[in-house]
Amino acid sequence: MSPLTxxxxxxAKEDTSQIIxxxxxxxxxxxxxxxFKRAEQLRDKIIEIDPMALSQIIxxxxxxxEEMTAGIDRVHLLTWAKLYDNLSDEERNCLYYSMKxxxxxxxxxxxxxxxxxxxxxxxxxxxxxxxxxxxGRNIVLAQIGRGDILGEYTFSTISLCSASAITHSEVHLxxxxxxxxxxxxxxYPGLYEKLIDFCLKSGRVDEILRSKKLExxxxxRYPAEGKVAATLLTKEGKKSEVVFHGxxxxxxxxxxxxxxxxxxKATARALLARYLLLSIVGGxxxxxxxxxxxxxxxxxxxxxxxxxxxxxxxxxxxxEDLCKKxxxxxx
Numbered sequence: 402m403s404p405l406t407x408x409x410x411x412x413a414k415e416d417t418s419q420i421i422x423x424x425x426x427x428x429x430x431x432x433x434x435x436x437f438k439r440a441e442q443l444r445d446k447i448i449e450i451d452p453m454a455l456s457q458i459i460x461x462x463x464x465x466x467e468e469m470t471a472g473i474d475r476v477h478l479l480t481w482a483k484l485y486d487n488l489s490d491e492e493r494n495c496l497y498y499s500m501k502x503x504x505x506x507x508x509x510x511x512x513x514x515x516x517x518x519x520x521x522x523x524x525x526x527x528x529x530x531x532x533x534x535x536x537g538r539n540i541v542l543a544q545i546g547r548g549d550i551l552g553e554y555t556f557s558t559i560s561l562c563s564a565s566a567i568t569h570s571e572v573h574l575x576x577x578x579x580x581x582x583x584x585x586x587x588x589y590p591g592l593y594e595k596l597i598d599f600c601l602k603s604g605r606v607d608e609i610l611r612s613k614k615l616e617x618x619x620x621x622r623y624p625a626e627g628k629v630a631a632t633l634l635t636k637e638g639k640k641s642e643v644v645f646h647g648x649x650x651x652x653x654x655x656x657x658x659x660x661x662x663x664x665x666k667a668t669a670r671a672l673l674a675r676y677l678l679l680s681i682v683g684g685x686x687x688x689x690x691x692x693x694x695x696x697x698x699x700x701x702x703x704x705x706x707x708x709x710x711x712x713x714x715x716x717x718x719x720x721e722d723l724c725k726k727x728x729x730x731x732x
Contacts, residue, residue: 421447425457432468437498440465469494477525477575480548484599492592499581505572512552512566517674519579522551527572531606533564544569545605553604557597559670560700564606622653625727627683629659634676649683652724656696656714662707669709672698677713684726692723
């Protein structure tokens with residue numbers, strides 16, 4: 402028989418079909434074993450090999466979601482019902498499996514006042530002590546436990562810890578690192594906003610601080626006008642080539658706040674706890690007031706259209722009279 406009269410070779414199609422069958426079988430095994438990351442990778446592989454293999458693709462997704470749902474700790478689910486009841490099944494599974502479970506002994510530091518924290522803690526069992534360092538001693542503020550969140554302030558904003566926290570007993574908790582939520586927007590749009598809304602409504606640490614009247618600001622803060630050039634300092638305290646320009650918003654003897662534009666949130670977040678050399682120009686009259694001050698970034702607030710407010714705590718206090726020179730003209 403000549404090549405022109407030979408029937409078409411179906412081996413390529415059969416090979417693809419066999420590969421998909423093997424992948425589907427492996428997905429079932431992995432899902433049962435709760436290895437969801439690899440199961441999802443193989444499901445995506447099926448889509449890549451044959452986007453029209455709809456039956457296997459849909460069945461794979463269903464099997465993975467069902468096993469995910471079955472694997473969630475029911476006690477944890479009941480403890481955090483106010484959060485999970487507001488989520489779809491897919492969002493609930495995404496949140497739960499983005500977290501890591503820990504069992505911690507007593508006297509384990511979870512948060513440290515004035516330091517960076519990128520984690521959100523969900524306490525399932527045990528007691529955690531919240532305390533505030535002041536005048537060389539630790540002031541115990543409260544104890545929190547099952548059903549309380551911790552780290553919500555720094556997780557939902559770009560800021561340093563407003564208090565410290567240490568385990569009082571053995572503590573069982575789930576921990577969500579902020580980096581685990583970076584990929585949510587594409588797959589589960591709205592999930593991050595729902596979590597932040599829950600944090601704002603359920604967080605207790607800031608409320609405890611206010612009730613104990615432990616104010617963060619010890620000096621009067623004045624509304625101010627002026628221009629700011631902020632040079633990022635290296636870890637050795639030397640000037641870098643990175644300079645941010647913005648407008649002065651307010652000033653006190655202990656710190657200031659200025660606005661700036663930044664197209665990347667990651668860049669703004671990277672400023673937290675870094676030291677800046679501020680050159681502040683402003684004031685009333687023909688002679689401008691110029692001040693150079695070194696300070697540490699303690700908070701970065703996001704506004705609309707890539708605008709940020711940068712809050713800086715000075716290394717050395719300014720005089721009150723100098724601060725008042727930056728106040729806007731009174732009409």
